[in-house]
Amino acid sequence: MGKLKLTLFLAFKSIIRGNRWAIVLIILVMSLSFANLILTPSILSGVTNTLNEQQVDTLFAHIVIDPKDEDHYLSNIDQTIKKIEQVHGVVGASAHLNSTAFMEYQWQDKNAPSDRGKSGSWTIIGINPIKEANVTTINENIIEGSYLDENDRDEIVLGVEIAGGDKAQTSPFLTLEGVRVGDDLRLTYPNGIQKEYRVKGIFQAHEMGKADRLAFVTKKEMASVMGRSIYADRASQILVRIEQTGDETIFIKKLEALGIDGEIRSWDEYGGAVGSIVSSFNVVASLISGIGLVVAAVVMFIVIYINVINRKRQIGILRAIGIKRSVIIFSYIIQTLFYAAIGVILGGLLFGHGIMPYFEHNPINLPIGVVSLAIKPVVIYSAVFGLILAAVFAGFIPVISIIKQSIIKAIWGN
Amino acid sequence: MIKIADLHKVYGRGITKTHALKGINMEVKPGDFVAIMGRSGSGKSTLLHLLGLLDTPTSGNILIDNIDVLQLPEAQKGSFRLERLGYVFQEYSLIPEMTILENVFIPAICLGKEKSYKQRATELLKTVGLEERLSHYPNEVSGGEQQRAAVARALINRPKIIFADEPTASLDMVSAKVVLDLLKKLNRELGQTVVMVTHEPEDEKYVDRVIWLRDGYVSNPHLAS
Numbered sequence: 001m002g003k004l005k006l007t008l009f010l011a012f013k014s015i016i017r018g019n020r021w022a023i024v025l026i027i028l029v030m031s032l033s034f035a036n037l038i039l040t041p042s043i044l045s046g047v048t049n050t051l052n053e054q055q056v057d058t059l060f061a062h063i064v065i066d067p068k069d070e071d072h073y074l075s076n077i078d079q080t081i082k083k084i085e086q087v088h089g090v091v092g093a094s095a096h097l098n099s100t101a102f103m104e105y106q107w108q109d110k111n112a113p114s115d116r117g118k119s120g121s122w123t124i125i126g127i128n129p130i131k132e133a134n135v136t137t138i139n140e141n142i143i144e145g146s147y148l149d150e151n152d153r154d155e156i157v158l159g160v161e162i163a164g165g166d167k168a169q170t171s172p173f174l175t176l177e178g179v180r181v182g183d184d185l186r187l188t189y190p191n192g193i194q195k196e197y198r199v200k201g202i203f204q205a206h207e208m209g210k211a212d213r214l215a216f217v218t219k220k221e222m223a224s225v226m227g228r229s230i231y232a233d234r235a236s237q238i239l240v241r242i243e244q245t246g247d248e249t250i251f252i253k254k255l256e257a258l259g260i261d262g263e264i265r266s267w268d269e270y271g272g273a274v275g276s277i278v279s280s281f282n283v284v285a286s287l288i289s290g291i292g293l294v295v296a297a298v299v300m301f302i303v304i305y306i307n308v309i310n311r312k313r314q315i316g317i318l319r320a321i322g323i324k325r326s327v328i329i330f331s332y333i334i335q336t337l338f339y340a341a342i343g344v345i346l347g348g349l350l351f352g353h354g355i356m357p358y359f360e361h362n363p364i365n366l367p368i369g370v371v372s373l374a375i376k377p378v379v380i381y382s383a384v385f386g387l388i389l390a391a392v393f394a395g396f397i398p399v400i401s402i403i404k405q406s407i408i409k410a411i412w413g414n
Numbered sequence: 415m416i417k418i419a420d421l422h423k424v425y426g427r428g429i430t431k432t433h434a435l436k437g438i439n440m441e442v443k444p445g446d447f448v449a450i451m452g453r454s455g456s457g458k459s460t461l462l463h464l465l466g467l468l469d470t471p472t473s474g475n476i477l478i479d480n481i482d483v484l485q486l487p488e489a490q491k492g493s494f495r496l497e498r499l500g501y502v503f504q505e506y507s508l509i510p511e512m513t514i515l516e517n518v519f520i521p522a523i524c525l526g527k528e529k530s531y532k533q534r535a536t537e538l539l540k541t542v543g544l545e546e547r548l549s550h551y552p553n554e555v556s557g558g559e560q561q562r563a564a565v566a567r568a569l570i571n572r573p574k575i576i577f578a579d580e581p582t583a584s585l586d587m588v589s590a591k592v593v594l595d596l597l598k599k600l601n602r603e604l605g606q607t608v609v610m611v612t613h614e615p616e617d618e619k620y621v622d623r624v625i626w627l628r629d630g631y632v633s634n635p636h637l638a639s
Contacts, residue, residue: 002523002524002525002526003524005523006520006523006524009516009520009523013509013511013512013516014511016511017510017511017512017551018511314509314510317503317507317509318509318520319492320466320468320495320501320503320507321495321496321501321520321521321567322492322493322494322495322496322497322499322521322524323492323496323520323521323524324489324492324493324524325489325492327524406468406469407468407469408463408468408469411503411507
């Protein structure tokens with residue numbers, strides 16, 4: 001009891017009566033280190049979240065239903081969509097009837113059939129615009145013109161990387177080189193049908209993969225092109241949006257229980273290259289956090305070391321009196337733990353009331369989209385644990401190095 | 415009470431080797447007030463450090479109360495210092511973050527004398543004339559007052575022996591006299607054993623006997639026991 005009381009007493013007196021500037025500096029270093037330990041991973045998590053959200057919002061929704069391997073299309077679509085929409089927690093379901101098409105712009109200006117002109121082959125998707133708006137955000141990303149209406153037949157909406165022009169990031173020769181709303185395109189489908197469409201809208205989804213390289217017409221139009229009687233109630237895919245990202249597995253089981261005849265998968269199984277990028281970001285985030293922690297530990301060590309060295313004589317005197325080494329060591333560890341706790345609290349307040357609100361009002365505008373901070377609890381726990389562990393070592397090592405010296409050397413300050 | 419036999423202390427190695435003590439033999443009996451004197455570099459502070467278990471000799475024996483203290487493990491040496499020895503350093507050795515009262519009762523907390531340590535510390539500070547300075551910090555009192563507080567701290571655990579390493583070296587004459595009178599009073603009235611290193615010839619009048627050191631030897635061996 002005497003030892004514990006003395007340990008706490010020594011720590012308390014050092015904190016209360018110690019060099020105030022040194023204490024302020026230590027706590028400042030700890031606060032900023034803690035905020036930094038959360039900030040960097042949160043930015044990277046924000047980037048990965050944005051990438052994931054874009055995948056969900058523009059390409060796959062949360063759940064994708066594909067035909068089984070032996071089938072080319074899903075059947076009884078209207079009935080299936082109704083069944084899916086009745087599941088509690090499903091926001092919407094939309095059928096896609098996919099094809100490819102050879103698209104030509106200003107084809108009238110071609111001098112010869114061999115002249116490539118402004119053309120290329122892209123995926124074109126037939127959708128019900130109303131149902132699709134419940135599932136993806138293409139309708140919200142129109143940058144020119146307007147979105148499709150349910151009864152549109154000769155209108156097409158293009159991704160910006162097909163249309164080309166100033167806002168496209170793809171090299172011009174891989175686009176239609178500047179299609180504008182109101183322009184006409186000629187599409188040639190794989191079944192040989194050739195048809196002209198007026199560009200109704202151009203969208204920019206900012207998605208890194210392929211969303212901006214898609215074109216949309218109504219499903220009625222696509223069924224008409226492909227053969228109405230057969231394709232009116234068929235689909236290449238059904239996309240399902242649910243209320244809460246992360247619940248995909250639960251809803252996949254619910255949809256399987258409905259007896260839907262298709263392969264039901266979560267959006268992240270389609271991630272492909274973007275999934276690899278996300279995984280890479282997670283590795284980078286871990287590395288940066290680790291380096292940040294080491295830097296924080298070294299800075300804390302230096303500041304605390306200088307502080308402890310300045311008390312070398314006092315440590316020697318305490319030992320000369322007969323105070324046990326363990327009491328002196330633990331008194332310094334308690335001090336650093338106290339500084340770390342204050343650092344965590346102040347760093348947390350700085351992050352929660354300063355950095356986070358700032359980024360909420362000023363999100364980072366990157367080429368891949370708008371990125372906000374994404375804070376994972378595990379990052380906070382790791383930062384708290386890491387900082388406290390670093391503080392313990394930063395307090396322990398300097399004091400143990402002095403304790404190991406002879407008492408006389410410590411008192412003389414050698 | 416204290417018996418030293420053939421005590422040697424060598425600092426450094428090779429060409430920097432210094433033989434500070436070259437076979438010291440001496441005894442201190444209970445209730446003695448002994449001064450160790452000598453020129454600078456004669457080895458008197460080194461001897462007191464060894465007696466106070468603050469340093470270890472190169473060879474030799476130190477018996478305190480018939481305990482071979484050099485054989486004690488480091489942790490037990492700390493306990494021995496805490497319970498049986500009091501040490502007054504040459505320069506002000508109070509902890510600046512603690513009040514005068516706290517500085518005095520610190521060694522008592524470690525012994526777990528929780529109920530009485532504040533009262534005893536207060537009484538000791540009255541004895542040394544610092545009853546008005548209990549809540550002052552070291553930088554708020556004079557050098558002489560700090561040194562008297564250091565004497566009070568040395569006494570808090572009722573040690574059998576007090577070692578004082580040139581306790582008046584940093585003090586003016588008036589403060590030095592107060593401290594020496596205090597040590598004398600403790601010796602005479604309480605029977606406290608005191609071993610004091612000093613280089614002031616006038617301090618001789620306070621002590622029972624003087625052991626002179628010269629170049630690491632006792633120069634008056636007939637008075638060393």
